[in-house]
Amino acid sequence: MLVNILSFLTFLDSQSIVSLGWGDMLIIVLYFLLVLGIGYYLKNFTKTGEGFFLAGRNMTAWIAGLAFISANLGSLELMGWAASAYQYGILATHWYWIGAIPAMLFLGIIMMPFYYISKTHSVPGYLKLRFGEGSRMLAAISFALMTVLMSGVNMFAMALVMKVVVGWNLNFSIWVSSLTVMVYVGLGGLLSAIFNEVLQFMLIWLGSLLVPILGLIEVGSWSGLVAKIHHNVSGNYLHLWSSLGHYTNNPMGINWIGIIFGLGFVISFGYWTTDFLVVQRLLSAKDLRSAKMAPIIGSAFKMMLPFIVILPGLIGLAVMPGLVGQNQAIASGAQSYNEILPLMMARYLGPGLLGLGITALIAGFMSGMAGNVSAFATVWTYDIYRPIQKALSPKEYSDKHYVKIGRWSTFVGVIISIGTAYLVEQSASIMDYVQALFSFFIAPLFGTIILGMLWKRTTSQGGFWGLLVGMASSIGMWIWVRLDPAALSIIAGSADAKAMAEDMYRALWSWLICVAVTVVVSYMTTPKPEAELTGLVRGCTELPSEGHLRLTQRPIFWAGIVSVVFVILQIIFW
Amino acid sequence: MGEDARISIWFFIGSLLTLYGIIIFVVSLPPIFLSAPEPNVVLARLHAGFWWGILLFGLGVMYVYLFWPSKTEGEEPEEQKELSDPED
Numbered sequence: 001m002l003v004n005i006l007s008f009l010t011f012l013d014s015q016s017i018v019s020l021g022w023g024d025m026l027i028i029v030l031y032f033l034l035v036l037g038i039g040y041y042l043k044n045f046t047k048t049g050e051g052f053f054l055a056g057r058n059m060t061a062w063i064a065g066l067a068f069i070s071a072n073l074g075s076l077e078l079m080g081w082a083a084s085a086y087q088y089g090i091l092a093t094h095w096y097w098i099g100a101i102p103a104m105l106f107l108g109i110i111m112m113p114f115y116y117i118s119k120t121h122s123v124p125g126y127l128k129l130r131f132g133e134g135s136r137m138l139a140a141i142s143f144a145l146m147t148v149l150m151s152g153v154n155m156f157a158m159a160l161v162m163k164v165v166v167g168w169n170l171n172f173s174i175w176v177s178s179l180t181v182m183v184y185v186g187l188g189g190l191l192s193a194i195f196n197e198v199l200q201f202m203l204i205w206l207g208s209l210l211v212p213i214l215g216l217i218e219v220g221s222w223s224g225l226v227a228k229i230h231h232n233v234s235g236n237y238l239h240l241w242s243s244l245g246h247y248t249n250n251p252m253g254i255n256w257i258g259i260i261f262g263l264g265f266v267i268s269f270g271y272w273t274t275d276f277l278v279v280q281r282l283l284s285a286k287d288l289r290s291a292k293m294a295p296i297i298g299s300a301f302k303m304m305l306p307f308i309v310i311l312p313g314l315i316g317l318a319v320m321p322g323l324v325g326q327n328q329a330i331a332s333g334a335q336s337y338n339e340i341l342p343l344m345m346a347r348y349l350g351p352g353l354l355g356l357g358i359t360a361l362i363a364g365f366m367s368g369m370a371g372n373v374s375a376f377a378t379v380w381t382y383d384i385y386r387p388i389q390k391a392l393s394p395k396e397y398s399d400k401h402y403v404k405i406g407r408w409s410t411f412v413g414v415i416i417s418i419g420t421a422y423l424v425e426q427s428a429s430i431m432d433y434v435q436a437l438f439s440f441f442i443a444p445l446f447g448t449i450i451l452g453m454l455w456k457r458t459t460s461q462g463g464f465w466g467l468l469v470g471m472a473s474s475i476g477m478w479i480w481v482r483l484d485p486a487a488l489s490i491i492a493g494s495a496d497a498k499a500m501a502e503d504m505y506r507a508l509w510s511w512l513i514c515v516a517v518t519v520v521v522s523y524m525t526t527p528k529p530e531a532e533l534t535g536l537v538r539g540c541t542e543l544p545s546e547g548h549l550r551l552t553q554r555p556i557f558w559a560g561i562v563s564v565v566f567v568i569l570q571i572i573f574w
Numbered sequence: 575m576g577e578d579a580r581i582s583i584w585f586f587i588g589s590l591l592t593l594y595g596i597i598i599f600v601v602s603l604p605p606i607f608l609s610a611p612e613p614n615v616v617l618a619r620l621h622a623g624f625w626w627g628i629l630l631f632g633l634g635v636m637y638v639y640l641f642w643p644s645k646t647e648g649e650e651p652e653e654q655k656e657l658s659d660p661e662d
Contacts, residue, residue: 021601022601023597023598023600023601026597027594027597027598030590030593030594031590034586034589034590038586041581063583195583195586198583198587199583199586199587199590202587202591206591206630210622210626214616214617214620214622217617217620218616218617346615347615347616348615348616348617348622349615349622350602350613350615350618350622350623351601351602351613351623352597352598352599352600352601352602352623352627353598353622353623353626355597355598356594356598
């Protein structure tokens with residue numbers, strides 16, 4: 001989730017990796033026609049606020065769950081983590097397993113009831129209900145800014161990848177993809193975005209699955225893969241946990257504390273439980289049980305993703321040794337491991353199949369953009385525009401007015417994204433800042449929301465100041481390390497820590513600071529009466545009983561199954 | 575899915591997979607039946623496109639059949655509500 005986009009994309013000067021035939025092009029064109037057709041068709045179903053911003057709140061658990069997982073399944077993720085698997089080995093799997101599964105299950109079982117019962121339309125909306133307007137505005141403005149900038153970065157990244165992989169012109173990719181997203185999200189809102197996310201999920205699996213299958217046939221199954229990797233590289237590339245005793249024992253330069261508490265707890269819980277981009281998909285569920293089941297279904301699929309993401313990277317290490325990092329690739333003209341996923345596609349996928357693989361990448365990029373834009377439209381309309389408009393004028397506007405604003409903000413969001421994409425083209429370091437912006441926000445927000453949901457003593461002032469100071473401390477630590485690189489050893493606790501460890505520990509510290517400030521300020525201020533916390537806080541809310549449901553209908557049962565499989569996988573790849 | 579939408583997302587997906595299956599199947603035929611050169615990929619002798627095309631076509635037809643629009647034609651779209659606004 002937090003791949004360093006800048007370093008990942010510095011293979012700009014390479015020539016196109018594949019060439020497409022008529023069958024491949026036809027597959028890509030059909031995809032574009034279908035998504036535009038879906039947007040046009042769904043226009044009739046998104047005429048009200050609930051229809052446009054929350055997809056009518058009638059999605060099944062499967063659809064909401066697949067959309068939830070797909071909103072995070074961008075192509076940059078796929079390519080970035082396949083490259084990380086080549087560089088770091090199986091350690092990259094942590095971002096799919098401990099960096100996602102526990103948080104998703106926690107969201108489904110513990111947090112979802114409060115998001116859903118409160119009937120909020122967004123995460124900032126929940127903050128308004130729990131802590132008041134100040135916290136909502138802080139979260140909404142940060143989120144809107146971050147989301148629209150991320151969308152621009154993704155747009156530029158897509159154009160760049162298409163240039164490198166198939167040789168397409170940068171402007172062509174940016175304008176075709178953004179206008180397509182603008183049309184189908186503008187017409188169909190969240191419903192359209194969700195339809196396309198489910199479509200993208202299928203395409204990514206069907207377009208990528210042949211790579212690990214054919215790869216395993218080539219290397220001679222898992223045992224052949226292990227033997228070839230041991231032959232090609234020295235070091236610990238095939239163990240998840242046994243090399244995490246110290247920073248120097250593994251190529252990532254991280255230890256188990258950073259992975260468990262930084263990634264597995266703060267970053268993962270922060271992203272999966274409070275990022276509105278993913279939570280919005282769950283709010284579209286048709287009932288509470290579906291909303292609880294959706295992230296559990298998503299977690300099961302997330303657990304399988306290393307098969308099409310990490311395994312191709314490992315197979316690449318076995319069959320294409322000697323790929324180098326981006327700086328070395330630029331200096332020597334050699335190929336970079338950042339290109340490993342398209343390289344593996346080019347290695348195994350013939351005519352037609354290659355078109356499907358490239359379509360899967362395009363679909364991943366476009367649905368990522370659509371997810372950002374639809375979440376931006378909701379937060380802008382309901383959490384920024386509406387409170388300001390109500391504060392300035394007593395006039396009541398109709399639901400239709402807000403749908404109109406939502407469609408316009410989709411348009412504006414895409415235009416800002418296009419502007420960001422061209423800014424990134426001028427100065428690549430902007431991507432670094434946008435990613436940093438993302439990391440400043442999620443860890444403290446998780447601290448604020450989790451205390452607000454689980455501790456009724458948390459006050460409005462505590463929530464606001466905890467969030468503000470947590471974000472400020474994260475920004476402060478980031479600037480400190482940029483000004484004095486030696487500060488990394490203080491933040492991460494060792495001079496051997498690498499950049500990856502910085503993200504983990506900065507998140508952990510900012511979360512701890514947020515929680516500490518929230519607790520101290522809450523004890524100094526007066527809490528809300530319990531009656532005002534109904535539907536928002538554990539202990540003040542009567543949750544619907546699931547006692548009448550069969551065991552296999554209960555979310556907790558499936559969360560237990562996923563947990564057991566998760567533990568077994570950790571042991572197998574220990 | 576989207577119970578108020580007449581056509582299911584799975585129908586759209588099924589239609590696309592059916593077309594993709596046909597295209598991939600057709601472009602993989604020349605090396606098998608017309609002695610055209612094999613594509614320049616590893617394990618070309620397995621003719622992965624031929625089999626994957628059949629798989630996609632089968633999967634697509636199954637989805638199209640199961641989620642054919644006429645099966646839900648009688649269902650009128652639910653009246654959509656305005657967005658409830660508990661924050662007010």
